[in-house]
Amino acid sequence: MFFVMTPSRRLLSLRRSLVHCRGVSVENTGRKAAVDRVLSAFRSICGEDGVSLGEAIREQHGKDESVHRCRPPDVVVFPHCVEEVSALAKICHDNNLPIIPFGTGTGLEGGVGAVKGGVCFSLRNMEQILDLHPEDFDVTVEPGVTRKALNSHLRDTGLWFPVDPGADASLCGMAATSASGTNAVRYGTMRENVMNLEVVLSDGTVIHTAGKGRRPRKTSAGYNLTNLFVGSEGTLGIITKTTLRLYGIPEAMVSAVCSFPSVQAAVDSTVQILQAGIPIARIEFLDDVMIDACNKFSSLSYPVAPTLFLEFHGSERSLEEQVTMAEEITQSNEGSDFQWARDTETRNRLWKARHDAWYAAQALRPGSKAYSTDVCVPLSRLPQIIVETKKDLLESRLTGPIAGHVGDGNFHCLMVVDPDDLDEQHRVHLFAERLARRALALDGTCTGEHGVGLGKRALLCEEVGPLAIQVMQGLKDSLDPKNLMNPGKILLNGGF
Template identity: 45%
Template sequence: QCSIPKNCQLLLRNGKQLEVNLKFANVEPPIENIDRLNIRMNDDHLLIVLDREQAILDIFFPIKVDYERVEVKLLSDEGTVFLLLFQVNQHFISQLERVLGKEAVKVTTGETGGNSYRRHIGKTPDVVVVPKDVGQVSAVLKTCNEDSIPVVPFSTTTGLDGFANTPEGGICIDLMSIDKIVEINTSDFNCTVEPGVTHETLNQHLHTTGLWFPGDPGADASICGMAAMSASGINAARYGTMVQNVLNLEVVLSNGDVLYTAGKDRRPRKSSAGYNLTKLFVGSKGTLGVITQAAVRLYARPAVCSVGICPFQTINKAIEAVVATLQCSVPTAKIEFLDAATVTACNRYSKLTLVESPTLFLEFHGNSEAEVAEQASLVEEIFASNDGREFTWCHAPEEQKKIWASLHSAYYAILSQKTNVKGLRLHFSLPTSSLAKEVAEARKDIDESGIFGAVVGHVGDGRFHCIFLVDESNQDEMKIIQALSDRIIKRILASGGSCTGEHGIGINKRKYLENECGEVAVNTMIAIKKALDPKGIMNPNELFPKI
């Protein structure tokens, strides 16, 4: 079982054969030559790349698959069909089938799972279950808790740090079938959604209301998953992260109890009634419970948008221009950064013609052309004083859409620069005073290491990513990557930043948790974990060693 887009269908035949039927909306069938397709696993995702440059499918698999030997059939009238084979193990299945029905219980096998490029490789789940409502989620957790069966929830699973890994086997709960938009309160500027609702789906539904949900982490993530991961995204500079935008959560605890973090059916902007349980569960990453509903803030959809692009001579000057913009309180909606290596990759991958130097991409929102023009004019002056080159403006919606689509595809653009490699990503958050220095130092470290890498960032709210292309079979290269990662992370922590600006600590950076938060804070977290999940079944070994 996997989380897939609407152009796919899954069939489990005879309990052994998983058939994935794919229909490509952006590729004219038939694809006559199978050699045009490049199939690979990366970051827990099955990627299908056409002609080695266009990603036409990116779907999450919660299990490790032998993608190199997957059987591919190209059908002229049906699209592309993948056949993956799994054996069936009946252990523990009967109880789940009684709770959910046979059609909602899928069985997987395999010795390894999780992210294919990471040093920490997990075990595949023994079973994937597909509940239809919160009652079934509660029943599954109660059953698993009684028998101390590990549980890992997932939906679209666009996270990066191994949260869908099941190091002890157990159950994966696929929440994508719980997919209702429960309510939209236009006068209160909020709505309540279930785990299967993604931010794109919600915004399509909101289109006629004049409202929108600005959270956009790049991939079309589940809103409840974004809450679980404390996600942010490219609009966070103006509209905040999930921490600021979640009002209430429905959470199923490990024993099956259903918790409402701000009280049932309540959606206050602020409350001083007891502990702030909502913020406790935002970013809890499935380690304390399963989020089955989220009430989130909505905003007025901007009447006018304009996009600006400005290249710079150096990384330092680009980031200093961002800091100056923030200090002037210009309400910029998006401020994104790509280094020269990434711009070059995007030019090739997305067929752009950008100047190949450190570049800032901005979006301005307003109620009128004059309001947006005033914001843009002020930023243009600030950038010019920081050696910014000529501004390029994109006013047409189609031009803007193309620019942001290319930035969303930046990871795949970078990945396309080399063959037989995997992408390893680090992500950081920093005080604005340290941002320019640390981004430039990270770029310098990459250059000196000899590893192909890139630096990109949501610099409008102090976050950036390092992306390395690595051959995981090359042990010398992996040692260089480990030393490079350690050096950058230690410097980020020394600058008052965080080793994870988004996506969570995960297995890869768990060793830095105490360095960042302190021993007392980590012990407090462990005490909370033991109180809410005494048997330790919820996403075990993610934040802490087994407790």
């Protein structure tokens, strides 16, 4: 903590600030003036150091890990508790200032860009792990808590939180973008693992989507507000607490690598493994280009061919059976013998190589930037879309190794782009749109886990159709009638 003013002192001065700022009406053009006007109120809430106008800080908060250009907010605030978030939101609401929540900035679709300026709520100072109930398999965390921090905190309880998008993202941010990753095939995505949320609405109202402090493992009580906010990308409210499902750490884990003569053979193996009811924990596909890049980047020597990385969780004995069954299936599809990673160190090296795919792709062309596409199709459509996509990459003269969570039908092309080559960037853009439309034509979605953000708003309209978009817009209008919550994301209306 590097703030001098205590939360209680700050809250004491809140009422005066609210009175001072209430009802100031400004036009969009007067936004900067409005920001100037509310600064002292912000400071009385968050402390002097809790409000930043510095260019470096603003730029750092105007950008995630995507290729979308930096759109810095007018000011960044660093609240310490939900009461401060609520008080700040109320001032923004009264002054028509956009609100952009910010976790770790590890998003991949430009979700944090302040496309209409406004106030970035950086939530890194809210970093408490609250209400851990090991016997009930649940925990509540604030938005500054990352996935790795939680798992490190849980280490001695025999429990873990398995959803793993690769990045060490904020768990509330992961809820906001409906993140998932390599373990989803067994443990589900954030949609299945968030039990309750505390949310601050644009006018400062604080709600608990399943009721304050509630954590039943299932409920049929009223509309499912929890899953309305999961994946809403900050456009409906600011998530200030997330209650999560936890799982027992498996007695044993073992990983394996297997190469295939074709994409079809790898996908057929996946379908058959799932159909056999093998409770596979991860099943990741890497195409020949991707495995070649990983070999080079992580000093590995796997055959350059369509490849599956697999992981099994369970008891020692059940692993033996899972692995035998899975290997029989892969071999019947002309897969190679499994290459094993039984000990923790080898296993960690394997998955580090998989998670470093992003850097491995970039290393294919030094000085390049990476851009990850993200589509998801029904399993049976994977071979077709991957083959067509590889052809498209060749024809478009683009480098885009493919890695994917094949058990869910979700995959990424890690596009490696020369940041100075505008023509190439344009070709990547057109390629990514073709890829998304190819997924749509095969009953899939334009985003399996990265979200819509800025880049996929038009594709979302194509995906769900204008009538469902109208329904979504109606929900947005109902919850955020002034369109202040992260405006310009998900829905085209109110964009930049």
